[in-house]
Amino acid sequence: MKSIWKKEISKPTFEQLRGNVKTDVLIIGGGMCGILCAYMLKQAGVDCILVEADKICSGVTGNTTAKITFQHGLIYNKIADKYGLEVAKKYLYSQKDAMEKLKELAGENFETCNSFVYSLQNRALIEKEVDVLNKIGVKAQFCLDTELPFNIAGAVKTENKGNIHPLKLAYSVAKDLKIYEDTRVTELKPGIAVTEKGAITAKKTIVATHFPFINKHGWYFIKMYQHRSYVVALKIAPNVGGMYVDEADDGLSFRNYNNYLLLGGGGHRTGQNGGNWEELMKFANKHYPESEEVGRWATQDCMTLDGIPYIGQYGKNTSDLYVATGFNKWGMTSSMVSAMILTDLVLEKENEYANIYAPSRSILHPQLAINILESAKGLITPTVPRCPHLGCALKYNKQEHSWDCPCHGSRFDSKGKLLNNPANNDKKM
Numbered sequence: 001m002k003s004i005w006k007k008e009i010s011k012p013t014f015e016q017l018r019g020n021v022k023t024d025v026l027i028i029g030g031g032m033c034g035i036l037c038a039y040m041l042k043q044a045g046v047d048c049i050l051v052e053a054d055k056i057c058s059g060v061t062g063n064t065t066a067k068i069t070f071q072h073g074l075i076y077n078k079i080a081d082k083y084g085l086e087v088a089k090k091y092l093y094s095q096k097d098a099m100e101k102l103k104e105l106a107g108e109n110f111e112t113c114n115s116f117v118y119s120l121q122n123r124a125l126i127e128k129e130v131d132v133l134n135k136i137g138v139k140a141q142f143c144l145d146t147e148l149p150f151n152i153a154g155a156v157k158t159e160n161k162g163n164i165h166p167l168k169l170a171y172s173v174a175k176d177l178k179i180y181e182d183t184r185v186t187e188l189k190p191g192i193a194v195t196e197k198g199a200i201t202a203k204k205t206i207v208a209t210h211f212p213f214i215n216k217h218g219w220y221f222i223k224m225y226q227h228r229s230y231v232v233a234l235k236i237a238p239n240v241g242g243m244y245v246d247e248a249d250d251g252l253s254f255r256n257y258n259n260y261l262l263l264g265g266g267g268h269r270t271g272q273n274g275g276n277w278e279e280l281m282k283f284a285n286k287h288y289p290e291s292e293e294v295g296r297w298a299t300q301d302c303m304t305l306d307g308i309p310y311i312g313q314y315g316k317n318t319s320d321l322y323v324a325t326g327f328n329k330w331g332m333t334s335s336m337v338s339a340m341i342l343t344d345l346v347l348e349k350e351n352e353y354a355n356i357y358a359p360s361r362s363i364l365h366p367q368l369a370i371n372i373l374e375s376a377k378g379l380i381t382p383t384v385p386r387c388p389h390l391g392c393a394l395k396y397n398k399q400e401h402s403w404d405c406p407c408h409g410s411r412f413d414s415k416g417k418l419l420n421n422p423a424n425n426d427k428k429m
Contacts, residue, residue, distance in 0.1 A: 004233045004260060010171075012174055023047050024047040025046055025047070025048040027051070030051070030058075032335040035056065037324070037343070040343040049178050051179075053184035053185070060331060063231075064166050064332065067243050068332050069158075069161040069333070070095035070333060073307075076129060094337050098340065111164070113243055114157060114241070120153060125247060139158070142155070150287075204322070211421050211422040213421055218310075220359075221408050223359075223368070224304055225371050226301065228404075229300075229329070231262055231280075232277060233294050234288060236291050240254045249267065265280055266280050272395075278399075280296075301331070310326045311359070322345060389405065389422050401414055405423070410423035
């Protein structure tokens with residue numbers, strides 16, 4: 001079954017690039033992030049071209065749960081502990097600005113609701129997050145009463161957040177942009193992007209390919225890992241009256257869309273084992289026995305070392321090459337933050353949020369050691385097949401019938417077709 005977003009919706013189509021073209025700004029990657037970057041640049045009067053290796057929104061954007069909120073788990077207490085309250089406040093206001101811009105763009109597609117981050121066992125963590133949010137200007141509430149079918153230790157509640165149909169928004173914005181589909185960038189030289197059937201000359205380039213595919217700059221292959229998570233759409237299930245996210249990495253999320261309940265969870269690091277759809281259906285059968293499954297899908301998220309995305313200059317010495325990645329499961333607002341920041345950087349304007357998202361910030365975080373260890377294990381594992389990205393041993397994913405890389409998250413179908421990057425080409429099986 002496919003994502004419910006892909007049902008009964010008309011997608012704009014774009015031709016493949018054949019030959020050579022010139023532009024001021026090239027955007028590589030046709031998901032929500034790339035589309036919003038192209039939109040914002042066009043609004044600013046910048047000539048830009050977007051290229052997508054497949055079809056626009058065929059990757060993560062088409063498989064999101066599309067929650068529009070600045071409440072990204074218990075992120076504010078974590079940021080305040082690492083960087084101080086002022087940085088937490090900047091992160092908040094960047095996400096709030098992004099949310100307002102998305103609301104304006106979405107129009108009637110934006111459905112207002114309350115947002116909850118809950119904990120099953122740790123009341124203290126919830127209380128800390130409420131305290132930090134109130135200190136930086138959010139009217140956050142601690143609550144115990146929810147529409148969830150189980151007891152919780154506590155939840156952080158904020159009001160006036162939203163849900164959207166992500167493809168309705170993306171397609172409505174994309175139809176007026178200069179886009180080439182089925183146009184994979186095979187090589188990136190200074191000022192020139194080589195594609196399979198042409199080349200693009202550009203003064204500046206933005207890489208919005210979910211996981212960056214250029215390894216020689218930025219060290220993204222050790223600064224991030226990828227996390228796989230699963231969703232089922234249920235009918236004849238209750239309206240939970242908001243959007244809910246468990247603060248635990250392996251917890252469940254809930255939101256409604258029309259007459260459906262979207263139940264998410266079963267997650268795991270890509271290339272490892274997890275609960276997947278089996279866990280979700282076991283929960284649904286127990287708590288919503290009258291419900292009926294009408295859709296299921298999976299998605300993949302890039303997780304950074306400190307929980308903050310990498311948005312800005314791709315590497316220290318790449319002044320005209322930019323990146324947006326590492327959205328940590330919060331791609332809707334973070335895509336708009338990327339568009340805001342990168343538009344200003346392209347225009348050589350100061351952006352008040354750019355420094356907290358800068359990819360060049362310190363990598364000295366505990367997660368770095370875990371990422372390096374997982375990569376080393378994948379490299380020394382003697383089995384085949386191996387990932388064409390950096391040579392790690394692929395693991396077979398029985399639930400999705402795919403070959404997954406536990407190092408950096410590339411995925412291939414049983415015939416070797418590329419499903420998820422950073423690998424940039426198919427795998428011979």
